[in-house]
Amino acid sequence: MIADEKVREVRERASIVEVISEYMSLKKSGSNYQGLCPFHGEKTPSFNVNPARGIFHCFGCGTGGNVVTFVMRMEGMNFPSAVKFLAKRVGVEIPERPLSRDEKRQMDEAEILYRVNELAGEFYQQVLSTDEAGEAGRSYLKGRGVDRTIAGIYRMGFAPAGWDNLAKHLQRKGIAPEQAEKLGLLRRRDGGGFYDTFRNRLLFTIADLHGRTIGFGGRVMDDSLPKYINSPESPIYRKSEVLFGLDMAKKGMREKGNAIIVEGYFDHLALYRAGFTNVVATCGTALTPGHLQLLRRYAEKAYVLFDGDSAGRKATVRALDLFLEAEFPAAVVRVPVEDDPDTFLRREGAAGFAPLLDQAVPIFEFFYKDLLTELDVRSVEGKLAFDREVKPRLMKMRNSLERSLYEKEIAKVLGLDQGTMRRTMGPAPNAPRPEPRVKRETAGPREVLLSLMVKFPEVTTKVMQHGADRLFSGSELAVAQAIVAQTAQEGVDIPALLENIESPEERTRLSSLFVEDEHLEDIDPLKAFEQCRQTLERDYLKRVKTLARELAQVDPESPRYRELLAEIEQLRNIKAKLL
Numbered sequence: 245m246i247a248d249e250k251v252r253e254v255r256e257r258a259s260i261v262e263v264i265s266e267y268m269s270l271k272k273s274g275s276n277y278q279g280l281c282p283f284h285g286e287k288t289p290s291f292n293v294n295p296a297r298g299i300f301h302c303f304g305c306g307t308g309g310n311v312v313t314f315v316m317r318m319e320g321m322n323f324p325s326a327v328k329f330l331a332k333r334v335g336v337e338i339p340e341r342p343l344s345r346d347e348k349r350q351m352d353e354a355e356i357l358y359r360v361n362e363l364a365g366e367f368y369q370q371v372l373s374t375d376e377a378g379e380a381g382r383s384y385l386k387g388r389g390v391d392r393t394i395a396g397i398y399r400m401g402f403a404p405a406g407w408d409n410l411a412k413h414l415q416r417k418g419i420a421p422e423q424a425e426k427l428g429l430l431r432r433r434d435g436g437g438f439y440d441t442f443r444n445r446l447l448f449t450i451a452d453l454h455g456r457t458i459g460f461g462g463r464v465m466d467d468s469l470p471k472y473i474n475s476p477e478s479p480i481y482r483k484s485e486v487l488f489g490l491d492m493a494k495k496g497m498r499e500k501g502n503a504i505i506v507e508g509y510f511d512h513l514a515l516y517r518a519g520f521t522n523v524v525a526t527c528g529t530a531l532t533p534g535h536l537q538l539l540r541r542y543a544e545k546a547y548v549l550f551d552g553d554s555a556g557r558k559a560t561v562r563a564l565d566l567f568l569e570a571e572f573p574a575a576v577v578r579v580p581v582e583d584d585p586d587t588f589l590r591r592e593g594a595a596g597f598a599p600l601l602d603q604a605v606p607i608f609e610f611f612y613k614d615l616l617t618e619l620d621v622r623s624v625e626g627k628l629a630f631d632r633e634v635k636p637r638l639m640k641m642r643n644s645l646e647r648s649l650y651e652k653e654i655a656k657v658l659g660l661d662q663g664t665m666r667r668t669m670g671p672a673p674n675a676p677r678p679e680p681r682v683k684r685e686t687a688g689p690r691e692v693l694l695s696l697m698v699k700f701p702e703v704t705t706k707v708m709q710h711g712a713d714r715l716f717s718g719s720e721l722a723v724a725q726a727i728v729a730q731t732a733q734e735g736v737d738i739p740a741l742l743e744n745i746e747s748p749e750e751r752t753r754l755s756s757l758f759v760e761d762e763h764l765e766d767i768d769p770l771k772a773f774e775q776c777r778q779t780l781e782r783d784y785l786k787r788v789k790t791l792a793r794e795l796a797q798v799d800p801e802s803p804r805y806r807e808l809l810a811e812i813e814q815l816r817n818i819k820a821k822l823l
């Protein structure tokens with residue numbers, strides 16, 4: 245159990261905008277911030293953050309809450325873990341009582357795995373920076389012009405030659421080899437025992453978006469193959485959801501609004517060092533829809549910078565399909581064929597690279613122009629082959645203007661008029677899918693009353709004079725009473741209010757109510773209160789009438805009859821108080 249006042253302290257210190265900005269890009273809109281919801285797929289923002297109130301709400305999927313709830317959802321954590329996670333960030337000390345043996349065993353497995361990776365990382369870094377065994381790594385880096393500062397930023401390390409350097413180190417630290425095996429740091433020997441996975445390799449630390457170590461990528465010191473080996477997937481490393489360097493690129497992507505995607509660790513390093521900090525790398529995994537979803541939270545456009553060789557071009561075409569599916573604008577950056585980003589930047593510097601971004605070609609254009617260099621479209625066969633490649637992708641383009649413009653260009657290439665071409669394509673199967681309109685349910689009088697109370701203390705006073713129990717019932721009454729109590733003290737603490745509501749539906753409803761209140765800006769609060777009160781009264785009367793009508797038709801011996809009577813009686817009581 246974490247003490248309530250500690251939870252409050254964490255909530256107060258952790259700026260909700262800052263915390264959420266770690267995971268996505270937020271834009272100011274009035275007194276709120278908005279962005280693309282990380283909890284459901286969307287292309288127009290319906291995710292709202294109200295910094296003054298410390299809450300968020302998505303009008304698309306209904307997720308809402310405070311900064312702790314956000315972290316719980318985003319990280320899949322339970323309440324205490326999320327509070328501790330935030331406490332660490334904002335420097336709030338949460339006293340930990342010593343764990344019992346049982347509790348220790350039950351300690352979150354993920355926590356242990358992070359710890360093992362951390363220990364391994366420290367070991368490798370230590371070897372690279374000072375140990376004799378790290379000399380090979382140091383001289384390799386020197387050869388590539390990587391100094392200690394950069395190596396430190398990337399948390400580079402060196403795995404010494406030999407079979408059990410890490411295994412022994414972890415053993416000394418009291419780590420069970422089975423845990424390190426789960427992370428792919430150690431492998432099981434046939435005859436029993438374990439051996440190091442990374443041997444005589446320079447290591448890059450692979451981190452999650454908070455910078456926690458989730459894996460390593462290791463490069464050989466000579467020309468042997470495989471050139472790189474990477475940590476396998478593990479409970480804390482899911483490759484389809486991780487891009488190398490994301491933790492370092494978050495800020496740059498948010499500032500620039502775009503991301504540069506490269507293939508390798510050293511490409512990443514070259515760009516980052518040259519000041520292009522909005523860069524992420526795929527590092528041996530193919531780009532996935534999950535990656536694009538991740539990037540979309542920070543960037544509106546992507547620059548793809550893959551190798552110019554055939555593997556790189558294939559990767560670019562695969563990426564094209566993903567970008568088209570996701571309707572994510574992307575452009576291809578090209579460095580001269582004889583270069584890779586590292587050699588180019590070392591020679592030409594940042595000043596030489598910037599124009600390449602400006603000259604980047606939309607990825608679809610890159611694709612079909614590249615195809616034209618391979619196929620002879622003067623022949624019918626060439627035309628057909630071209631058509632087979634291009635048409636399915638053109639059909640994926642949901643923006644009809646964009647598609648029509650490309651059709652025109654491609655028709656020209658094939659020597660067809662656009663009409664003929666369109667006829668051969670048939671109707672577009674992918675007419676733009678309208679995003680489901682975000683329905684904002686209209687708030688009922690009680691809900692309006694609650695938002696008035698939160699904003700205007702004078703309304704709360706009115707409610708007190710009337711008696712909250714005459715206006716509200718059930719969980720709404722509990723919320724109203726909490727607002728009354730808090731107003732009398734230090735003012736309304738909405739995040740705490742939401743935290744204390746048990747029903748998730750109710751919580752969602754209220755967070756949507758409280759996250760946006762600009763419509764209340766120009767109203768006369770007391771008049772609004774009066775209107776709510778009258779509406780409530782009318783509703784009661786209407787309900788009584790309906791019930792009375794039903795009562796007349798129900799068998800007086802049935803249980804329903806008694807239910808109806810009881811409800812009518814209850815409403816009469818409330819009404820008597822209302823007037």
Ligand SMILES: [Zn+2]
Pocket residue numbers: 281282283284291302303304305306307
């Ligand atoms: Zn949502």
